[in-house]
Structures are given as structure tokens and as C-alpha cells.
Amino acid sequence: MMIEPLFFSCYYAFLLGDIERTGIYYDLLKEEFKTCGSTESLKAHQLSDLSRIRESLRTKTVAKNHWLIEPGPSMPAGQPVEMRQTELVRLLHENCLQQLQDILADDVQLYNLEHPCPPYGRVDMVYKGKETIYPVEVKKDCGEHDLVGQIGKYDLYHRLQLHYKHYDFVQSVTICRSYQKFALDELKRMGVVTLVYSGMGKDLKRV
DSSP states (O other): OOHHHHHHHHHHHHHTTOHHHHHHHHHHHHHHHHHHOOTTSSOHHHHHHHHHHHHHHHHTOOOOOGGGGSOOOOOOTTOOOOHHHHHHHHHHHHHHHHHHHHHHTSOOEEEEEEEEOTTSOEEEEEEEOSSEEEEEEEOSSEEOHHHHHHHHHHHHHHHTTGGGOSOSEEOOEEEESEEOHHHHHHHHHTTOEEEEEETTTTEEEEO
16 A cells, blocks of 8 residues: 555655645545545544645645755764753753653653754754654754754654654754744744743743
């Protein structure tokens, strides 16, 4: 049965803003459903994604995020990381894991630090819950417009790995001391969980 592979091909084309390929895979998926599919062929959240794709194709509003065409940062081996940033990331994990679990309402555990997301760079932390992966980007100071592009790319990278079935959902998170209003508004529009830290990485709260 080709339903699930066709779904991922359609969904990935949609994420990348390729309306032509999205339409092609969507039509193939419809034909496959007619011959051997049922509502049990895909999970409920995948059927919901298909409804969103169908509406976007109907209105021809499959949008490609502007940051996708920006070059990703190079990732040379052994690239040095600023110590203060590294220390903050470590303190946030050591001091705030329970707070993060409460905020996300999930039993999250650390999966990796400075996790590679080629070709987009490295995200500061990745946590895994029961069904969800959480890319977390940290800023020592104010989260500004560059943060929107960064977390957007890391979110996209993890969504493009859904076919491996290590998780079903992606929920991106940012942690900053404060946020520029434009950045905060845009992050919320994208569905990112926006957190602020205080007390040198000892306390977290949602904003």
C-alpha cells in the first residue's frame, strides 16, 4: 500500500512550499485511497494535515517561508561554541527540566545538545516526549527577528524526518531572557512555545 509514502511526499512538498508537487502527490494519494484506502490508513493528525493541504490547494495559498532560501550556517567539525551560551543551556536543563515538563504537559527527556539539523545548523537542545519531539533554541538575551528563521528551519528539519516514525508530532520551543514584540508575535503565529528564563537559568515561564 502506497498511502503512507504518498502522504509523506505530499506533506513534505507542502512544507517546502512547492504547490505543483503538492498537487501531484495529493492527486496520486486520492487515487490510492479510491482503490485500497480507508480512514484507518492514516492517523487522525495526518488526516487533519491532509484537510489543511486540500484547503491550501483549493485556494492556491501554499506559501514558501522566506527563510527557506536563506543560506544555512556552515557546520565545520569542532566548531567552537561560546561558553556563556553553552553554560546557560546546561543550567536550563539541570535546573528547569521539571518546569519544562509541566509547561509542555509531557514527560520530556533530553535527547541531544547542539543537535545537527543539516543544512540549517544546530539547534541548542532536543527533548523527546511520548509522541513529540521538541527542538529548543536558546538566546542569552533578547529573542529578535533572526530567532524566527532559526527555529523555523529547525522545526522544518524535524518535520521532514516524520517518515522515520521516531515521533508523531513536532513542537518547537524558544527560551530567551526577553523577546522583541515582532519576533514574539511571529513565533506565536507559528505555534512555537515561547518561554523566558530568569535567575541565571533557574526559572522558566511561558509568555
